[in-house]
Amino acid sequence: MGLKHSLRVLLALLVAAPAATSLAGEMSLRVQAQAATEDAAIDAALMRAVEQVYGLSISSRSERSVSEQRASGYDNARDYSAGEVAVRQDSVTRSAARGLVKSFRVLDSERLGSAHRVELQVKLPTYQTPGLPSDKRRRMVVADFAARQAHYRLPAGELPGALAAERLREAITRAITQSRRLAVLDRAHDRALEDEFARLRSGQVPVAEKARLGQALGADYLLVGSIIELDGAREPRVIRASGERYESTRIAARVHYEVIALATRQVKWADEVVVALDIRDAPEQGVFGLVGNRLARTMLNNIYPLRVVSAAGGQLVLNQGADSIAQGERFEVFNLGETLVDPYTKEPLGKIEQRVGLVEVVRVAPKMAYAELLEGDAAAVQQHAILRPYQAPAGDAPDTTRRESQVETSADGGVRLPFDRR
Structure with missing residues (x-):
């Protein structure tokens, strides 16, 4: 039995109880394939189904062997699921492990000269991401902003440039997300996300849960920028008429930003946001919230x-x-x-x-x-x-x-x- 047949058996066995969440579903599709033997044709048909649903390209060069025991031969119009085959998995590549076949039925199997053709009805789990459909909004990644100074003076004290740039990026991300005009994709927590994906790829979760894999989105636009000026301080003030003393918050900021179309690298929009305030009370959202909101609103007001x-x-x-x-x-x-x-x-x-x-x-x-x-x-x-x-x-x-x-x-x-x- 070939490696493709072993992969087909593994794909059929990577099935557990149906997903508990209502966002999980099931897709059934018919596929045909032709190969030298019936086993090889079924292998090819199952891999074709996985590729159609999940967009995975499974190459025989990336497969590793699994040992398996089963009765030889397949009956037409009979369902084959994980419970009918006893398999001991030695090892498997990551791409193969993401193939999710719940069950399949051999609808037709016939010999065509030196080849064998099969038609299968294959069931695979699916997962619908929560929230708005991903194709309804343009997708944007807010990249790390550059700091042109090693440190910035702010009302709360001096802040390293790298930390100031990170806080500004967080404030811009928050403002754009709350506007609901663009879908903001995360690029700041890759390690935490990869840890979670590793759990999904492991054997510790139901197979239907693995349908969450392979759904990461690409960005339409990249927002980049740099902090040209950022300065703030609290300064004492006196009202001459009454002699009342109070503390004023002075903020001066200038941030350059560009919106880049990822596919073409074309700069679609470029502008600068300038904030100059002298107010009696510190802004509730803080300096970065104030600047981030101003930048996001300026950009979005020109788009949405x-x-x-x-x-x-x-x-x-x-x-x-x-x-x-x-x-x-x-x-x-x-x-x-x-x-x-x-x-x-x-x-x-x-x-x-x-x-x-x-x-x-x-x-x-x-x-x-x-x-x-x-x-x-x-x-x-x-x-x-x-x-x-x-x-x-x-x-x-x-x-x-x-x-x-x-x-x-x-x-x-x-x-x-x-x-x-x-």
Whole structure:
């Protein structure tokens, strides 16, 4: 009996009780294969099923032997599962161990001259990852930021540059994740993840649990950057009129960042975020939370601006919450008009934005926020209208000019990045 046959038996035996989680399932598919013998044809068919479902390419050169005992020959239209075969596994490669065959049925087996053809019905466990489907959001990795100084002065004391860069990356990751606009992939805990994957590959867990393997996602975009300036201190202040003394927190930061398309290495977006504050109280989210939120919001506002999901009763419901938005913030509301196209590159420039009002956030929930109109008519606000941060000085007349949007909405409700081609 060949090595492929031994692998086929091992794949059939790597089956335990059904997964306890509701995220586990089962897939049944028909496969055909042809080889010199019936055993070899069944081996090839089982490996083809594994490759189709899990994307694994199992090469005979990577197989190692297993000893097994079974009755020779297969009956058509009969199920073969792990309980019918006694196998003692000597060793097996990692790729083979990830082949998950719960059971198979020989539907047809016939001799064709010098070859043998079989058709099998194969059942394999599957696993559905929790949360939104992975193909609904663009995927991003936040890389380690570079520190241009060995140490930075902060209100709480001096901090090594490497630690400052790590805390900034964590703050940016947190802000982007809470926005729910992009799927953020982890690259900071590879060792812990590999330990968990090793347990799944071992014989200590039910075989159906191994369906979690082979589902790691690749990134569409890589966010990289560097800390150009970061300085902060607490300084005493005196209110002249009353003589009251207090401590002010001064923060100055400048961070450069780039969004890179992983497949082409093309820089799709580049910008700098500047934070300069002199406030009486220290920011609740800390210096890095403040800078990280500002960077994430600046980037996301150019890609996925705030949207109105409901405008009933004069109150607007917005599609972001948590730390990505704060009570008291003001935004201009714009309805979207026709799509504009660059006459030279033929790339979409976005949609015309028509200002219809000004709102203030009055309540923030974990996944949404509520805002009230300060200017404009709620009846004029379209569903999915976008919001831009209000930056005009107090007392200025409302801005009623038309301008070009950097965002385009696709027919299925998704959002195209401003730099993406059709």
